Amino acid sequence: METSGRLPDTGMSRRTLLALGTGALLLPTARAAQNHTLLLAAWQDRDDQHIGLLAMGQTTWSVQQSLKVPTRAHGLCREADGHVLAVARRPGDWLLRWHPDTGHTQWHWIDTDRRFNGHVIASLDAQTLWTTETDLDSAQGLLGVRDARTLEKTEEWPTHGMDPHQLLALPKAVGSFAAGTLMVANGGIPTLPETGRSKRELGRMDSSLVALHPATGALLGQWRLADPYLSIRHLAFDASSGTLGIALQAEHPDKTGQTAAPVLAVWDGRTLKAAGDQPALAGYGGDICALPGGGFAVSCPRKNMLALFEANGAWRHAIVHRDAYALASASDRWWLASSRAEAGLMHARSGLSTTLTLQPETPAMGALQIDNHWLPFTV
Amino acid sequence: MINNPLLTTRRGALALVAGLLTSIVTPATAQTSAVVAFPFYSGEQALQGLYQHHLPALAQAFEAEAQALTAQARRFCAHPGERADLQAAWRRALLAWQTLSSPAIGPVIERRSQRQIDFWPSRPPLLKKALARKPQNLADMESVGTPAKGFPTMETMLAGEHRVEHCPYLVLIAEGITAEATALRRGFDELATRDWTTDEDAARAAFAEWINQWLGGLERLRWMQIEQPVQRARTAGDKRAPAFARQSMADNTAEWRAQWQALRAQARLKPEQVSQPPQPGQGLIPIEALLMGKGHIALAGRWGQALDAAEAAIGLLPSTPSQDELMALSKTLKGVTTLYQAEVAAALDVPLGFSDADGD
Numbered sequence: 001m002e003t004s005g006r007l008p009d010t011g012m013s014r015r016t017l018l019a020l021g022t023g024a025l026l027l028p029t030a031r032a033a034q035n036h037t038l039l040l041a042a043w044q045d046r047d048d049q050h051i052g053l054l055a056m057g058q059t060t061w062s063v064q065q066s067l068k069v070p071t072r073a074h075g076l077c078r079e080a081d082g083h084v085l086a087v088a089r090r091p092g093d094w095l096l097r098w099h100p101d102t103g104h105t106q107w108h109w110i111d112t113d114r115r116f117n118g119h120v121i122a123s124l125d126a127q128t129l130w131t132t133e134t135d136l137d138s139a140q141g142l143l144g145v146r147d148a149r150t151l152e153k154t155e156e157w158p159t160h161g162m163d164p165h166q167l168l169a170l171p172k173a174v175g176s177f178a179a180g181t182l183m184v185a186n187g188g189i190p191t192l193p194e195t196g197r198s199k200r201e202l203g204r205m206d207s208s209l210v211a212l213h214p215a216t217g218a219l220l221g222q223w224r225l226a227d228p229y230l231s232i233r234h235l236a237f238d239a240s241s242g243t244l245g246i247a248l249q250a251e252h253p254d255k256t257g258q259t260a261a262p263v264l265a266v267w268d269g270r271t272l273k274a275a276g277d278q279p280a281l282a283g284y285g286g287d288i289c290a291l292p293g294g295g296f297a298v299s300c301p302r303k304n305m306l307a308l309f310e311a312n313g314a315w316r317h318a319i320v321h322r323d324a325y326a327l328a329s330a331s332d333r334w335w336l337a338s339s340r341a342e343a344g345l346m347h348a349r350s351g352l353s354t355t356l357t358l359q360p361e362t363p364a365m366g367a368l369q370i371d372n373h374w375l376p377f378t379v
Numbered sequence: 380m381i382n383n384p385l386l387t388t389r390r391g392a393l394a395l396v397a398g399l400l401t402s403i404v405t406p407a408t409a410q411t412s413a414v415v416a417f418p419f420y421s422g423e424q425a426l427q428g429l430y431q432h433h434l435p436a437l438a439q440a441f442e443a444e445a446q447a448l449t450a451q452a453r454r455f456c457a458h459p460g461e462r463a464d465l466q467a468a469w470r471r472a473l474l475a476w477q478t479l480s481s482p483a484i485g486p487v488i489e490r491r492s493q494r495q496i497d498f499w500p501s502r503p504p505l506l507k508k509a510l511a512r513k514p515q516n517l518a519d520m521e522s523v524g525t526p527a528k529g530f531p532t533m534e535t536m537l538a539g540e541h542r543v544e545h546c547p548y549l550v551l552i553a554e555g556i557t558a559e560a561t562a563l564r565r566g567f568d569e570l571a572t573r574d575w576t577t578d579e580d581a582a583r584a585a586f587a588e589w590i591n592q593w594l595g596g597l598e599r600l601r602w603m604q605i606e607q608p609v610q611r612a613r614t615a616g617d618k619r620a621p622a623f624a625r626q627s628m629a630d631n632t633a634e635w636r637a638q639w640q641a642l643r644a645q646a647r648l649k650p651e652q653v654s655q656p657p658q659p660g661q662g663l664i665p666i667e668a669l670l671m672g673k674g675h676i677a678l679a680g681r682w683g684q685a686l687d688a689a690e691a692a693i694g695l696l697p698s699t700p701s702q703d704e705l706m707a708l709s710k711t712l713k714g715v716t717t718l719y720q721a722e723v724a725a726a727l728d729v730p731l732g733f734s735d736a737d738g739d
Contacts, residue, residue, distance in 0.1 A: 047713060070610045071602065074739055089739055093607065094614075107614035112500060118739055137494070165739075233739075372739055 038064060039328055039335060040084055041374035042073035045367065049073060051086045053100050053377055054343075054370075056335060061343050062361035063368070065100045075119035075166065078377055079148075085120050087131060090165075091191065092116035095131065095151055100377075108151035113137060114144070117187075119166045122148060123214070130182065132164040139190050143167070143182070143217060157217025161186025161208045168235045169214065174242050175269020181220060182212040183244060183267075185232040189251065205251060207232045209244075209265075209272055223272035225265060229257065230274065232265065234373075238290040241311035243268050245296035250283030258283040263298045266313040275313040281305060287373055289327035289334060299324040299336065306336060319355060330376040337370040417656045417671035422586040423575035424659040425669060429589060429645070430485065430570040433663040437479040437641075438560075438567040444468075444475040445553075445560035452553040456546035466537055470630065472556065473530050474637045479563065481641040482596030484589050486566025496529035496559050499624045506532055510548055517558060520551050528552050531624070538626055590729040593645060593666070594719050597712065600638045604631075606709035609702050621702065628699050639693050647686045666723065675726045682723055685715045 036055040043050055051073050052066030074089035079097075086096045092115060097106040110116055110133070117132040129151065131144040141159035146152060167184045170177060188207025205228050211220040225232070225248075234247040243266050250261030261283030264275040282302035289297050291308070295316060298307045306324045308316040321344055326337035336344040336355075343358045360366040451468035476497065480487045487493065505527040514520050520528060533552045536545065575582040608621035623631045646666045648657075656671070657664050667686075670679035692711040696704065724731045 047710070047717065070606070094610075105614070109611050109614075112498075 037379050038377040039374045040076050040377040042371040044369040060361045061358045067098050077120050079122055080126050087116050087120045090117040117165055121167055132167055141186055159184050159186055160210050160219055163187035163189045165233045166235045177211055177269055180214045182214050184210050185235055187231045187233050225274050234288050236288040236290045238294055238311050240294040243311045245288050247285030247288035247298050264309050275309055278315045281307055286325045287327045289329045292332045297327055299327055301325050325372055326370055326374040328375050330379040339369050341366050341368045415654055420664050420669055420672045423582050425664045426575045426585055428664040434567050435571045438564040441475040441479045442560040442564040444472040445557040448472040449553040449557045452550045456550055477634055477637045478641045481638040482592040484592045485570055486563050492559055494525055496556050498525040498529055499531045501531040501535050502526035520555055528555055587729050590724055590727055591732055596642055601709050601712040605705055609705050632696055678722055678726055685718050689715050
């Protein structure tokens with residue numbers, strides 16, 4: 001049975017709140033008022049997992065607010081009213097709503113026979129949430145349709161593949177696909193509860209990109225790459241070109257195939273194609289963001305590189321960055337996090353190769369391991 | 380070409396590895412033992428130790444306990460009365476099952492046995508429907524969903540009011556557990572005769588599965604069975620009690636200990652093996668021995684310490700632990716997880732799927 005809990009309604013004790021939120025820094029969002037950009041992020045601090053807000057200044061960054069969470073968080077989502085959503089990394093069992101200013105939390109634990117796959121988004125009207133999930137009986141992918149108020153599931157739609165990961169609602173029409181169409185990345189890796197730690201039967205991989213109707217879940221389109229060992233995982237939309245960028249992760253059985261595998265594919269509403277002329281990047285795209293002015297950046301932590309592409313997938317160039325991982329962009333700036341707590345701020349206006357490395361405000365913050373994704377909270 | 384250096388069949392695999400002569404300090408006693416040389420163990424030898432010398436006996440023990448459970452269920456239904464003997468048989472079979480399936484590898488995965496006989500939590504509405512259909516044999520039971528059979532459902536039925544008309548269903552559940560136990564025993568018997576050196580791909584996959592699933596078994600115990608129920612109860616905000624897998628805390632703690640002991644047996648050298656390393660082809664070669672054989676002496680020492688800390692923590696768990704005590708236990712077990720993910724698996728040249736050290 002799925003269970004939810006909302007602290008303000010249930011009268012959770014202060015002691016319990018503190019126990020759950022040990023280390024929570026409920027500081028006022030003063031930095032935002034000082035024109036610092038706030039990024040919503042997840043990170044590990046020693047043995048503890050957190051979500052929270054990081055203030056990105058001109059030369060330093062710092063933790064502004066944080067909440068301890070029971071296991072590693074993955075996907076994050078900012079709601080229109082200032083709440084944030086976080087979902088556990090696959091195979092995940094919790095979904096959380098948290099208000100950074102009030103500290104209010106609302107937890108939801110998934111049904112025994114389902115697992116969260118790490119990403120959640122909200123509908124534009126804020127009435128619905130969609131979560132990528134796996135049916136543990138069949139290993140098939142599901143889109144959980146949830147009441148945004150209660151977090152309870154109201155429907156399940158098939159994603160027509162296994163291991164659905166990130167999803168995105170098209171912000172504008174692309175080709176024949178209307179704005180709001182749900183694009184879902186089926187990673188394609190077979191996973192079952194018995195094999196939670198072991199990737200089995202990779203020969204059965206079936207990764208695809210699907211377009212689903214946001215009101216009914218009807219399958220509107222499905223695309224596959226020619227190479228079956230490329231797992232379609234993370235998505236970003238380049239509004240200037242109307243192109244969807246997809247970060248790939250290679251699962252080739254041979255090292256040669258994996259090393260040379262592309263880390264980006266692009267979808268233009270008609271075709272899905274992998275980037276062609278990139279250098280060897282270890283076949284692992286960690287995160288992706290659309291670049292200010294067009295194109296995509298894909299982080300490649302296994303090569304300590306940031307790979308930049310044109311919107312059509314053509315290779316642009318690489319930027320060296322240690323443990324490059326989380327990416328976010330807004331207006332004319334974009335940010336890159338290292339999993340070793342190094343944050344790079346890129347000023348698009350002053351040139352894409354201009355990188356300003358921000359230092360952690362305190363040595364302790366330098367020990368944080370920032371997770372795979374972050375996104376602008378206030379810019 | 381096998382990439383994993385442990386999975387080599389080179390002639391010198393059995394030879395003592397130069398440079399592995401070292402003083403071994405056993406953390407439990409803090410005494411320095413004699414200088415000991417550990418042989419290099421190949422992956423195939425590790426698999427032979429696991430599948431030929433370790434798991435068949437566990438599979439046989441589970442089958443025997445499952446058969447005893449079925450016999451006891453039949454006796455109970457022939458002469459309904461005190462159910463303590465049947466409950467005791469259920470507990471023995473459950474512990475034998477957990478000992479075999481921690482970690483879940485080989486036939487346990489292939490057959491999806493955890494789902495078949497230990498789907499938790501059971502679903503009373505599904506059980507009610509199944510009872511109404513009055514299945515007559517195991518073929519009929521195949522159409523019954525797993526949440527209405529297996530160990531958890533049997534526990535539910537044994538805890539509730541006994542109704543004579545439900546007895547055939549109770550026996551069928553026990554027979555289903557026995558049928559699964561027999562299938563597993565056969566599967567492990569088959570693997571016991573396998574020559575892992577003849578198929579490098581199969582050996583590589585089986586070795587990686589073991590190393591990955593050992594962590595999966597630990598996390599199933601630490602997170603799914605111990606910490607997650609506590610976190611779930613705490614976040615519900617209504618002071619509810621955690622819903623653990625078994626109804627009595629004594630059964631939960633006994634099961635946790637059984638799982639841990641099974642995992643530990645595959646991970647930690649026995650005390651006598653510190654001075655007399657396991658010999659290939661003669662018995663189980665635990666993970667600590669693999670580390671020693673590869674020359675990771677310091678890591679093996681820290682690995683042993685982490686396992687001993689977990690052993691002590693789970694051994695000291697009171698009969699009715701508080702939530703804080705369970706969280707503390709989980710934290711200690713997490714120390715084993717962290718070391719395994721960060722160093723042990725890498726030292727064995729096995730990539731972990733979905734490791735915390737990886738992305739997603």
